Amino acid sequence: MSRDQKFFDMYSLVIGVLAAIALAILVLAMKMSDLTQGVYTRDTAEYQAAIANSIAPVGKVYLPGEEQEASGPVVEAATAPEPVAAAMTGPQVYNSACNACHGIGVAGAPKLGDAAQWAERIAQGMDVLVRHAIEGYQGSSGFMPAKGARLDLSDEEVADAVDYMVSESS
């Protein structure tokens, strides 16, 4: 009987000590986290900002005469970029303004790619061809409207188109 009693006393003592140690560790851990949490999380700008953000009032009331302070991101009025009509390349100009006549040879227009029809014209020299294309002219086979009647084209664009036509037709 006395052995059982001894065992029981010892057992209680061990359990008690273990429980006390566990409690001490728990208290110590709480204390430590209390001391260090602030340093690592609660004092950081992100954490503070997140709190301020989540407890911020949904709306604000401005009394008459009160300046509305800039809250939230100020959206700059997007300045529309200057519409710069990008100059078209020779082939682009040709396709949009010249192909209608020069593609199949409408009304006496020399056909693109037809070297025979172009040889004599090319012999006049590029300056003349470009001038005729820009200013338009009445030739023996038909009427070439100035810039192919596309007066929105720049002289350079028309010249590039002539370059392209000549290179395709010689």
Ligand code: HEC
């Ligand atoms: C409405 C029809 C038409 C359109 C569109 C047109 N052409 Fe012509 N083009 C002609 C005709 C017709 C001739 C031939 C005139 C002649 O020699 O009698 C011609 C001739 C030319 C010549 C030869 C000039 C020469 O001195 O022999 C060039 C270069 C030319 N065109 C360039 C162009 C270019 C570049 C465009 C587009 C920007 C264009 N053409 C659009 C009808 C057109």
